[in-house]
Amino acid sequence: MGAVLLGVFLHFVGGFAAGSFYIPYKEVKRWSWESLWILGGLFSWLLVPWIAALITVPGYGSILSNADTSTLFWTYIFGVLWGVGGLTFGLTMRYLGLSLGMAIVMGLTSAFGALMPPLYRDLFTDATTGTLSYMFSTTGGLLVLGGVVVSLVGIGVCGRAGMMKEKEVSDADKYAGVAEFSLPKGLAVAIVSGVLSAAFNWGINAGHPLAQAALDSGANSLFQNNVTFMLIMWGGLTTNAIWCVAMNIRNRSYTDYVNTDTPLVRNYLLCAIAGTTWFLQFFFYGMGASRLANDASSWVLHMSFIIIVSSLWGLFFKEWQGTSRTNRQVLLAGIVIILVSVVMVGFGNYLR
Numbered sequence: 468m469g470a471v472l473l474g475v476f477l478h479f480v481g482g483f484a485a486g487s488f489y490i491p492y493k494e495v496k497r498w499s500w501e502s503l504w505i506l507g508g509l510f511s512w513l514l515v516p517w518i519a520a521l522i523t524v525p526g527y528g529s530i531l532s533n534a535d536t537s538t539l540f541w542t543y544i545f546g547v548l549w550g551v552g553g554l555t556f557g558l559t560m561r562y563l564g565l566s567l568g569m570a571i572v573m574g575l576t577s578a579f580g581a582l583m584p585p586l587y588r589d590l591f592t593d594a595t596t597g598t599l600s601y602m603f604s605t606t607g608g609l610l611v612l613g614g615v616v617v618s619l620v621g622i623g624v625c626g627r628a629g630m631m632k633e634k635e636v637s638d639a640d641k642y643a644g645v646a647e648f649s650l651p652k653g654l655a656v657a658i659v660s661g662v663l664s665a666a667f668n669w670g671i672n673a674g675h676p677l678a679q680a681a682l683d684s685g686a687n688s689l690f691q692n693n694v695t696f697m698l699i700m701w702g703g704l705t706t707n708a709i710w711c712v713a714m715n716i717r718n719r720s721y722t723d724y725v726n727t728d729t730p731l732v733r734n735y736l737l738c739a740i741a742g743t744t745w746f747l748q749f750f751f752y753g754m755g756a757s758r759l760a761n762d763a764s765s766w767v768l769h770m771s772f773i774i775i776v777s778s779l780w781g782l783f784f785k786e787w788q789g790t791s792r793t794n795r796q797v798l799l800a801g802i803v804i805i806l807v808s809v810v811m812v813g814f815g816n817y818l819r
Contacts, residue, residue, distance in 0.1 A: 474758030481751030482772020499720035505711035510742030545670035546702020552663030562653035566781025575661020607818030614811030621804030
């Protein structure tokens, strides 16, 4: 029981980090979005993961050099796909804000994280169990599929709340909480983010041999995934660096990094804090997962805590200022429905 409680607490810390990381970015002054995003990313996808592996996994370099090429390739590729999800995740926060954006993305991530592996087994392997078709014949599988449907209902309710917000509030109130609020843009990038962010969980599964090698090298089981995380993060850095550098060139925003008319030291510090906080969600997720020893339960707790924390931050930053009580009740109903769906997916995976 003690290990379970510790696992739940560690997932809460990770969820708190995930639900809070974007707050420092909101305080960066007079920089283009692509500039703050890639600078923070150098901390979250390169520097901090390397430091974590260096401190916690003895001989991490040897683990990577001796790993099977297929393991390295697929872990990295899933990181690249997750990087697209991470990039569009940042854009979702930019256009929808913390509460609405997080709810939609996490609901989709939970759903696709559950559906894509069994669909892959149906289409590309000879497996007879663990496939999408097999799910229709088991209680756990039906519960997962039901959870996906419920998740889509919750996302639809949240989308309805967003449309009500657009109609109800003045532009001044609308942009007070979310400076660039745009429901059409936000929903588009949220869908892409929700689908591809699930690739992070696939990367963890692909990197299981790296985690085992970390344990064999003497690493504490709490930190067994840190080498895997480092490789996934490299994939994420690849995607985001290509996009952000291209935008820096296109928008001529590369001067942001040396523009003395902006608070350079403050901006650099805020980006470093945001990037570090972004990675800490995975650092604590890995520790929590090692205590619970059940991928589905870990994924459920992580998604749930993120939705709860980000919703509270959204209220704190008055993202729904000027909306009616009915509008806020619709949003709350959508969030509750998504939380129920996440629990259904997790419990269904547990039964399977």
